[in-house]
Amino acid sequence: MKTCLVVDDSSVIRKVARRILEGLGFAIEEAEDGQKALEFCYGTMPEAILLDWNMPVMDGYEFLRELRKLPGGQAPKVVFCTTENDVAHIARAMHAGANEYIMKPFDKDIVEAKFAEVGLI
Amino acid sequence: MTPLDYDFLRGFLKTRSGLVLSNDKQYLIESRLMPIVRKHGMTGISELVQKLKAPGAESLAAKVTEAMTTNESFFFRDKTPFDHFKEVMLPAMLKARAAKRHVRIWCAAASTGQEPYSLAMILKEMGPQLAGWRFEIIGTDLSGEVLERAKAGIYSQFEVQRGLPIQMLLKYFIQNGDQWTISPEIRSMVHYRTLNLLNDFSALGQFDIVYCRNVLIYFDQPTKIDVLNRTAKLTAPDGYLLLGAAETVVGLTDSFKPIADRRGLYAPTVKAPAGAAAAPAKVFAVAGGRPL
Numbered sequence: 450m451k452t453c454l455v456v457d458d459s460s461v462i463r464k465v466a467r468r469i470l471e472g473l474g475f476a477i478e479e480a481e482d483g484q485k486a487l488e489f490c491y492g493t494m495p496e497a498i499l500l501d502w503n504m505p506v507m508d509g510y511e512f513l514r515e516l517r518k519l520p521g522g523q524a525p526k527v528v529f530c531t532t533e534n535d536v537a538h539i540a541r542a543m544h545a546g547a548n549e550y551i552m553k554p555f556d557k558d559i560v561e562a563k564f565a566e567v568g569l570i
Numbered sequence: 571m572t573p574l575d576y577d578f579l580r581g582f583l584k585t586r587s588g589l590v591l592s593n594d595k596q597y598l599i600e601s602r603l604m605p606i607v608r609k610h611g612m613t614g615i616s617e618l619v620q621k622l623k624a625p626g627a628e629s630l631a632a633k634v635t636e637a638m639t640t641n642e643s644f645f646f647r648d649k650t651p652f653d654h655f656k657e658v659m660l661p662a663m664l665k666a667r668a669a670k671r672h673v674r675i676w677c678a679a680a681s682t683g684q685e686p687y688s689l690a691m692i693l694k695e696m697g698p699q700l701a702g703w704r705f706e707i708i709g710t711d712l713s714g715e716v717l718e719r720a721k722a723g724i725y726s727q728f729e730v731q732r733g734l735p736i737q738m739l740l741k742y743f744i745q746n747g748d749q750w751t752i753s754p755e756i757r758s759m760v761h762y763r764t765l766n767l768l769n770d771f772s773a774l775g776q777f778d779i780v781y782c783r784n785v786l787i788y789f790d791q792p793t794k795i796d797v798l799n800r801t802a803k804l805t806a807p808d809g810y811l812l813l814g815a816a817e818t819v820v821g822l823t824d825s826f827k828p829i830a831d832r833r834g835l836y837a838p839t840v841k842a843p844a845g846a847a848a849a850p851a852k853v854f855a856v857a858g859g860r861p862l
């Protein structure tokens with residue numbers, strides 16, 4: 450079973466994402482900010498990361514840049530999932546090594562389509 | 571709505587668009603036609619039916635017909651039809667049309683444009699390889715309303731997130747708040763016109779590739795057969811037909827045959843002209859791997 454790390458400071462969003470991704474056959478881990486997510490990745494690299502942008506302590510963009518520097522940090526497929534819905538943010542995220550980008554609000558169809566797009570399902 | 575009203579509307583829709591409704595779809599009629607009823611200040615479906623029966627109701631009739639169509643579509647829908655385009659049809663056409671450098675593609679139920687624009691984006695991605703080639707993409711639909719949306723090329727945030735890779739969104743769309751407009755370079759690759767598949771469409775000319783997806787499902791068997799056979803007549807002998815995931819030619823007509831291991835992809839059945847053995851052999855060679 451593939452593991453997906455859900456990184457979002459909103460417990461509601463994490464819960465919604467968990468329900469959708471469990472439905473798609475993923476084992477879910479959660480982190481409430483980029484720092485906690487990074488600590489998780491020091492231990493085990495998940496196959497997938499669903500990543501919010503704005504979070505306290507360390508934001509999603511910073512997390513992604515740190516992740517991609519880690520040994521094995523190229524492996525996880527990173528799908529941003531954020532309200533930062535403008536071209537400039539999207540381009541920046543892709544440039545920093547994101548694989549896909551979800552603009553909130555999202556639903557099951559969108560998550561499924563994006564995860565399929567990067568070959569996770 | 572009385573049972574007689576319902577029967578009238580079923581017959582009316584079958585004649586106008588080929589739409590077949592089973593005898594329990596009253597709710598569908600209600601939900602799709604009540605907005606028209608209200609807009610025209612009518613009292614209910616029964617009054618609408620009376621108006622439709624009266625002479626000179628053509629504009630209302632067209633509205634009712636369009637309102638009953640299902641227009642859902644998304645970019646790169648089902649993915650495989652577009653893999654077939656890249657992996658099978660385009661390579662075959664680049665060889666077969668090397669002299670003419672002209673390829674004609676028809677999206678026979680184009681709806682709001684996602685299907686033809688997906689093909690246009692694939693072509694654009696091919697870059698300089700297609701320099702000097704002319705790809706004509708024609709999108710037709712019964713509904714003028716959806717074609718207006720296709721021409722405008724404006725999609726919601728939701729619509730651009732189902733099936734469209736983010737890199738293509740960045741490359742081929744212009745953002746306007748939470749709406750995304752297809753870029754002029756892609757839009758100009760597609761031409762639209764209204765067309766009812768029940769009518770004669772031979773004037774469209776010959777096509778190399780026909781996408782006829784998720785429209786035959788609404789028709790009854792004789793209508794499907796008729797549309798497929800008339801489509802075969804304007805498909806090039808070495809051309810292709812694509813159907814939707816729930817559609818097939820099998821058991822309906824011999825004018826197309828399925829291509830092995832390519833779900834939804836069909837080739838016209840080429841009848842070998844008597845005494846011209848060389849011609850079909852050439853076609854086979856071009857088709858490459860097609861089990862004829």
Ligand SMILES: C[S@@+](CC[C@H](N)C(=O)[O-])C[C@H]1O[C@@H](n2cnc3c(N)ncnc32)[C@H](O)[C@@H]1O
Pocket residue numbers: 586587588639640641642643644647678679680681682685710711712713716765766767768782783784785788814
């Ligand atoms: C579900 S959409 C399919 C869109 C696209 N081909 C796809 O697969 O995503 C079906 C379309 O067929 C059109 N349609 C229905 N009956 C038709 C007819 N008799 N002639 C032409 N178009 C028709 C509808 O207006 C609608 O836009």
